[in-house]
Amino acid sequence: MNYPLEFQQQIFETLEKLASGGRFPHALIFEGPAGSGKKTAARYAASLLLCRENGVKPCGQCRSCKKQLENHPDFTVIEPKNKSKTISVDQIRDIKLSAYVAPHEADRKVYFIPDAHQLRVEAQNALLKLIEEPPEAARFILTVPSRSNLLETVISRSTVIPMRQLEQQQRLEVLKSLSDKKYADQLQQLSQDCLTVGEALAALSDPDAMKLSKDADELLKSVISGKRYDALILLCRYEKDREQYIKLFNTMRGQVISALCRRDSKLSALRANKIIDIIDKTVFSATQNAALSLLSAASANRLIAAALSALK
Template sequence: MNRTLIEREEAYRALAALWDGGRFPHALLIEGAPGSGKRTLAHEAAAMLLCRSSGGSQEIPCGVCPSCRKMEKRLHPDLTVVGPEPKKQTIGVDAVRAVRENAWIAPHEADRRVFLIPEAQNLTAAAQNALLKLIEEPPEAAYFLFTVPSPSALLETVCSRATHLPLREMASPRRLAVLRQLRPGEDPALLERLAEGFPTVGQALASLEDPAAQRLEADAAALLDYTLHCERYALMKVLAGYERDREGLSRLLASFRARSAAALAKGELSALQCGVIVDIIEEAQFRVSQNVGVPLLSAVAAARLVQSASR
């Protein structure tokens, strides 16, 4: 198993079960929050499909055959990664047409061809519709791997034609254990703060080199503190600071949610308080996605959070 998948043993076992059972799907949809390890797991799935080991008692992917070595370097000729064109944020119909044409070409070296579409939510609606026939009746040797933050990011018609593999959120103690394993020389207090402040290991690691993420982590900690001390206007001020950064606000709310769960585990919040706070956060996240004005959102959320702390 890829060592970076240690923190995702459950998901890897599900992947291995599909392989061992001889029922690996032609279309696999890997779901998870940013930094949850979706792309790493997708590459592991691709390595399984392209490994040239005969199997038996040997683990698949074996990691030593020529195919696995090429996969490790991201140089395998039978792996195609599909992404947006330069200077574009979406994946259009032309890219999907190229996939359709190449899917019917025989593999170069392996027994299969794998098409990986990371962040598949970037597919336009037209591109997704163009994919339908291909993933519904794929060539025998063609396999399609998608990663998305949520299945709702794709058309239902696409989702219904794929097997889903969700990456569930880890509890903060587990995130901390993984961070300690991946960064053994890092300040233990810093790793503890990151484990509590970010919902995924990937986001926590990225924050080590990202001043904006460090500010976000500090703001999430402040939101929890202000909530516990019923400081309504301080809550509003922090939230309103993201008025021109809706993506940042969404990440802030996710980090606040992670900190609330950690506070529950440490006995700083009751189960009732935590449940109410999480409900408020999730509603605010939905409002952000609906483009509700941040000042209004901040005022409503702050009032409800202060009320929740009194329960």
């Protein structure tokens, strides 16, 4: 069987087992850093649920499978609609109305929230009520960089599937197999700087992604060396765009994990975990519409305190 991402094969196999055993959870959350394949896995899960064939799913042949997911009447994507780039409680209330209506074509209705860390707290609570007493045919699929982006009550009612993390050498091998030979020189460095294959591929083709990765690296260096002013100047450039601001922190999160995996001597495991915790709280506050300039000041202080603390 050829899966959309070979290096995440185990996850696809798990999904197939869940679907064929009729045990597919009402709420499924894929957790992993940008570029780890969460959205690909989520879309695969949706096609498994919508396939109308009784045998091997997704069959690729039935009416459901032949349709693009986007055009499928039983597939709904929930994304931010407002300027603040968050998902509002009204958007979840709208789903509630439709979730109790029988599916149009398939046996299930799939609601996909690709950036669930953008859910406002009130929206998460509304979603929680839906998951607690789920409409028979509805299935909810979410993706997040980290489970700490969501309320614990939502997590405890859902099945969380962490995406497989590759070692640097494995990332390099996958990158070599996926990218053009002309990039061979850059792959070694990218496999070290980027935590995921997807992020490295994005950086290869997109100057903005490369810049984000460089800025996140610079921010992390400022934090580790206690340069508060440098960190604030950098953050200030991102405060105009909340989405990019959140991306910057999530990219830095990936780099901290990457440094941890490399056993980078500048960052002990305890310090790294403390920093990840502060990053998660910052992303959460940024999503909940906190004033970014105040958030930058508070987070820079906390990050530096964590990086320079006496923790070993």
